[in-house]
Amino acid sequence: MASQVNVISAEQLNQDFQNILDSIKRQNLSNSEIYKLFSPVRWQLFRSTLIKRIKLSILILVCAAVVYYVPLVNWNVSAVGRLLMIQMLPYWNWRPLYKDRCLIQNFKSKAEIQGPSYYNRGPASGDCSVCENIGSIFKLDNVSYDHLNEYHLLRSFPVVISDSHVKWVERPWVNMAQFFERIESLLFSFPCNVQTNLIFNPTRTLKSSDALFGLLDVLSKSESNASWFLHFRNCELKTVKDTRLIIERPYFYASHLEMPYTTWFLVSYNYSIETPKYLKLDGLIIVMQLKNLLKIILSPRGECGRICKELKVELHEGQALVFSTDLWAMEYLPTASNETAVTFISETMQK
Structure with a gap:
């Protein structure tokens, strides 16, 4: 029961x-x-x-x-x-x-702060003491972020990390065609700050999908072209996230730092010019040379241009240049050799 x-x-x-x-x-x-x-x-x-x-x-x-x-x-x-x-x-x-970086409307976004006159500003002459006796760029390897920050970033000393990342032969793509196939999604996301000699007026032309297909077709046969260069900036949040899957974070990049808010790719082949290409960069900059080499010129900004020297460096495969735009502006010369050069740049906000 x-x-x-x-x-x-x-x-x-x-x-x-x-x-x-x-x-x-x-x-x-x-x-x-x-x-x-x-x-x-x-x-x-x-x-x-x-x-x-x-x-x-x-x-x-x-x-x-x-x-x-x-x-x-x-x-x-x-x-x-x-x-x-x-x-x-x-x-x-x-x-x-x-796509907003900040949900609080009262704060200006990064793009709003960087108006036309933003890149023309620079440090006052009293801040130029840190660079007036710099004549070359130091090279380090097996470096910790603490050492990098204490001896270089706090003083705004540019530095080259010789063992920053793996070399081209250790990456998943075998040739340039596979590399362009890997970054195809970035190009079809309509990047900004595009410059190239392969298409006339790329900023306007590349708003068309047909033009993008044409550019990719040309790039896939890159080494059959006599001379060319291309650089572009990934401004969309999604494409910036995608680049993290393509290019690894350098070992010296501290975990407490913010992730890059924008990234660049620089690619060139047999392109000999006299006037360097200027890039509008802001923040903590890491220039990673993935293939071949790149000639870089760092110029002191603002009043420091009269006091400090211009610094030049050849960045080789596997090396990374680290510097801050608080003091330095960057220009580069596309490679003049018969081997394609590939460079990846990240920009991180500095507090």
Whole structure:
């Protein structure tokens, strides 16, 4: 015979509580005695609440782990999330926030701060003492970020790291055609600050997908072209994230630093010129030479141009140049050799 559960009615429960209160009043118990008397009840209530919260936390963690680690569930949850966000558009236009670096509207974005006159500003003459006796760029290897920061970044001393990254032969692409295939998505994301001699007026022309296909076709046959160069900047947040998957972070890049807010690719072949190419850079700059070599000129900015010397360096494959635009502006000469040169540049905000 199945056991029956005794159910107490609300009226009976209220009557029992009232009897307890009457008994306490008759015994004239103090508040401390009442507190001790009901301590087992309080413990049971606390224990019950704690167990419920622990169970709920475990359930949430298990659900989050399933969503994160199970591809099928992850994809479906993402799809549903995107659909919900689309349904919200008539009530809240969240699209401007998607690419914003800061959700607080009162703060200006990086692009707003960098107006036309931004790159023309520079340090005052009183700040030029750090560079007035610099005649060359130091080269280091097996360096820690602490050493780099203490002896170079704080003083705005440019430095070349000789063992910054793996060489070209150790990378997944075998030839230049495979490399351009790997960065194809970056070009089709309509990069900014594009310069090349392969297309006339690339800033306007490359807004067309047909022009991009044409440029990729030319680049895939790069070594059959007599002489060319191309550099472009990845301004979209998505493309900057994609470059992190293509090019690894240097070993000396400290984990507490922000990730780069924009990146560049410089590619050239047999392109001999006299006037160097100027790049508008800002922040902590890391120039990684992936293939062949690159000739770089660092010029002191502002008043320091009259006091400090211009620095020149040949950056070879596997090396990286680290400097700050607080003091230095960068120009480069595309390679004049019959081997394609490839360079990757990252810009990180400095606090």
